[in-house]
Amino acid sequence: MVDDYHINLIKKYLEDKCTPAEKLEVEAWFELYRGGDREFFDNDEKLINQAMMRSLVDIHQKIDSSQAPEDEDKIVHLKPKLKLRWIAIAATVLLFIMAGSYFTVHKKAVVQPLAKNHLLKGDTLIGNNKAILTLGNGKRIVLDDAKEGRLAVQGNVAITKATDGRVIYNATGQTSKVPIRGEIASNTITTPKGGQYHIVLPDGSSVWLDAASSITYPPEFTGNKRQVQLIGEAYFEVSKDPTKPFCVNVDNKQQIEVLGTHFNVQAYPDDRDIKTTLLEGSVKLLYRNKHAILKPGQMAVNDPDKSLLIKPADMYEVMAWKNNMFVFNNENIKSIMKRLARWYDVDVVFEGNMEKVNFFGNYSRSKSLANLLKNIELTEKVHFKIEGRRVTIIAQ
Structure with a gap:
């Protein structure tokens, strides 16, 4: 269901008040929708929230009346922009209101209704907000079970x-009698398979952890750097502090230095490379005594056996996980299943040659694994068998 966050973000986009990161987020919704089957979604009246649609129509009419071009020259420049904005609104409505999902194969949607089948009997739990906080003294707090309110106090930090x-x-506003020293005080938040979590660090920076990831950090940033360690995938929105750089040690393989910026890092131990994508601001990468500077919209691919590669990033694909989506852009089934295994917490086994089995598709991470696999099966490239938490992929 569309919430106030999405409505307000759309309005900011229409009024040119979005930050670069927010603009990319809205346009990511558009890109996700663009590959789908509009006729299928538009004809399903059960998926439409009438109040929301009326609100969006009002906004659209306001745009038409307030930004109508005065001559033909302006039509050439304004029409594409207005069209993109209106499509972005439609994309948002459909993406967040629709009860189902879609899966595209070579950019053609598969929209057949899902019948009951053997996959549904072995369906798996969907990932959600869950993680474990490990304090410097070794105490472990299961965050999804913990009640709202104060969890612990370390030094003068609550x-x-x-x-x-x-x-x-x-900060508690009180001086602790027991000072915090060194690495012994470091905290770690770890998400299991099927988990994700949002943390606000002591400096006000926000971090979103994806499944099977962890971040280690001090309860207070002292000294001349704000140092954290990351394994897995996370999206950072770093609070600006020109006097104290924010530094990310990525699995002891790469260093990232920023002053205040938005960026995503993908660095799972079972992946060959580390991918760093910059949304806004500036990022400095340190790797093997060399460094590189990223500009917004760029991705750095760090493969241990190759030179550091910097290329334009596909932002809607990179940010899909944070927007609660899977996006497969001609992606191999082995890579797809690796991601699905992390989110749905399943074990994966392959039977047959998967080298050329690739897919295009978009799918909500809040929907069931069984439905997604059923849609992939409709392409007649692979067949799936689910036994408990074990998924076997059989080449056709």
């Missing part, structure tokens, strides 16, 4: 679970 589930570090 660790709190907010009503929306975030873990937030805030």
Whole structure:
């Protein structure tokens, strides 16, 4: 269901008030929708929230009346922009209101209704907000089970679970009698397979952890750097502090230095490369005594056996996980299943040659694994068998 966040973000986009990161997020919704089958979604009246649609129509009419071009020259320049914005609105409505999902094969949607079949009997739980916080003294707190409110106090910092589930570090305003020293005080938040979590660090920076990931950080940033360590995937929105760089040690393989910016890092131990994508600001990568500077919209691919590659990033694909989507862009089934295994917490086995089995598709991470696999099966490239938490992929 569309919520206030999405409505307000759309309005900001229409008024040219979005930050670069917010603009990319809205346009990511458009890109996700563009590959789908509009006729299928438009004809399903059960998926439409009438109040929301009326609100969006009002906005659209306001645009038409307030930004109508005065001559033909302006039509050439304004029409594409207005069209993109209106499509972005439609994309948002359909993506977040629709009860089902779609899966595209070579950019053609597969929209057949899903019948009951053997896959549904072995369906798996969908990932959600869950993680474990390990304090410097070794105490472990299961965050999804913890009640809202204060979880612990370290030095003069209180660790709190907010009503929306975030873990937030805030100064208590009191001086601790027991000082915090060194690495012994470091905290770690770890998400299991099927988990994700949002943390607000002591400096106000926000971090979103994807499944099977962890971040280690001090309860207070002292000294001349804000140092954290990451394994897995995370999206960072770093609070600006020109006097104290924010540094990410990526699995002891790469260093990232920023002053204040938005970026995504993908660095799972079972992946060959580390992918760093910049949404806004500036990022400095340190790798093997060399460094590189990223510009917004760029991705750095760090493969240990190759030179560091910097290329334009596909932003809607990179940010899909944070927008609660899977996006497969001609992706091999082995790579797809690796991601699905992390989110749905399943074991994967392959039977047959998967070298040329690739797919295009978009799918909500809030929907069931069984439905997704059934849609992939409709391409007649592979067949799936689910036994408990074991998924076997059989080449056709």
